[in-house]
Amino acid sequence: MRLAANARVVAALGRRSVKQTFRRPQFLAPILLFPSLLLAVNTGGAGRATEIPGFPEVAGFLDFELAGAMLQSTMLVGVSGGIALALDIEIGFLDRLVAAPISRSAMVLGRLAATAALGVVVATWFVALGLVFGARVEAGVAGVALIFVLVSLSAMAFGGLGAALALAAGRASVVQGIFPLVFVILFLSSAFFPRELMLEPAATVALYNPLSLIAEGIRAPVIAGISAGSLLEGLFGIAVVGGLGFALSALALRRRLRTG
Amino acid sequence: MSGRIATVRALAFRGLNEVVRVPGAAIPSLLAPTIFLLGFVSMFGNLTELPGFTSDDFVSFVLPVMMLQGAGFTGAATGVNLARDIEQGWFDRLLASPAPRPVLLAGMIASASVRALLPTSVLLVVAFAIGADYPGVVGLLVALVFVAAFAALAAAWGIVLALRFKTQSAAPLMQAGTFMAVMFTTSYAPLELLTGWLRAVATVNPVTRVIEAVRQGFVAGEVSWALTWPGLVAVAGLGAVLVALALRGMARSGR
Secondary structure: OHHHHHHHHHHHHHHHHHHHHHHOHHHHHHHHHHHHHHHHHHHHHOHHHHHOOOOOOOOOHHHHHHHHHHHHHHHHHHHHHHHHHHHHHHOOHHHHHHHOOOOHHHHHHHHHHHHHHHHHHHHHHHHHHHHHOOOOOOOHHHHHHHHHHHHHHHHHHHHHHHHHHHHHHOOHHHHHHOHHHHHHHHHOOOOOOOHHHOOOOHHHHHHHOHHHHHHHHHHHHHHOOOOHHHHHHHHHHHHHHHHHHHHHHHHHHHHHHHHO | OHHHHHHHHHHHHHHHHHHHHOHHHHHHHHHHHHHHHHHHHHHHHHHHHOOOOOOOOHHHHHHHHHHHHHHHHHHHHHHHHHHHHHHHOHHHHHHHOOOOHHHHHHHHHHHHHHHOHHHHHHHHHHHHHOOOOOOHHHHHHHHHHHHHHHHHHHHHHHHHHHHHHOOHHHHHHHHHHHHHHHHOOOOOOOHHHOOHHHHHHHHHOHHHHHHHHHHHHHHOOOOOHHHHHHHHHHHHHHHHHHHHHHHHHHHHOOO
């Protein structure tokens, strides 16, 4: 009974968050527009990179870049979710939720459910974009389904980090300020280029960056096919990011509720 | 005349004040070009191995792109700030003042040109530290003039959109416009190495001429009139169109 009630709250808050994103272009545009533009520029500008000795066997540079674009987009989903949560704090909506007879974890889970749903939107957008412009998913329909799952879970994991930051700072401008950090972490991974061909010290950092694991997990079905190794690596990367996000969110929420 | 100059100066200083008084908003645009430079060099540095690449130093090749990107984002921020002023009613009070509207526009654009030198300075320090070639005094001056001019263009673009939509929600459109203008050029590689549609777009994009004008000192080590005048023509042409549109928007405001 209690579980069903919590599920209803999570679903209602999730729906609200998704609607909020679609109603405010300043939230939606960065999620899809900027990664799409960067994908277009990367593909057209660095497309000949596949001719560099040591570049993995791929049908085209777009195939290789799709995973990076999806990962960037899911990170921005996380930031966007964090900004929306911080705005909820600023306008007092979170206080009203706290005063309501609902589970406190449901408040954060509602937001994360929305980020997972937006992850599906992201995956749909980029898979469609890729297919329209000539990319091919080597693993077929099963590979596409796997991409949807990984991208959705990634969005949820990054949503946890965004929520933690929002709960800790309580101000949208602070969450907005980490926007450049998204690019730092992303550029220091193999999201857009093979790690073996990156320059030092970025190549070494990329080796230990969990984003590299997630990117390679999403990329494998596109360029090679489904492999247990890549899938497990991707899931491990998501678990690292998600675990950190959820732990920090729980701590931040507890602290916020204690201090008021 | 001196009153008009004082108005332009006051508005330009107001734009600069925001950097100091709202650092949280300024820091991302201050650091973003440097982050992009380091990221692009780390990822795509090996593109210089491609046959036909006109430089063996990717830092020097891509630095001008990031200088213009920083200028573009600074200019777009001017549009966002104007949208905020419109939302909060401050712009209405400005329109009610005796200052002519072209003077108000000049003040906002001037603030963008000056502000653009801040991210450029950070960028240059980092770029030289990681090995970018020094373009010489003339090369550097030419680059800075184009950076200031491009920030003015981006500011005019942002102002046109701010006056049209009157909301900060238009910010992504302002930023995306400048992003595309700079990146849909020879930003990553020489024209001959670009593929597909980007090559066609870069060929006709006037900002390609601006990038080549800024790039000449860093890559060739010297400044030539042959690479400078197309950049000047591109800036003048884009400026004429964007400033005309911004003036029209200013003239229609409050009516």
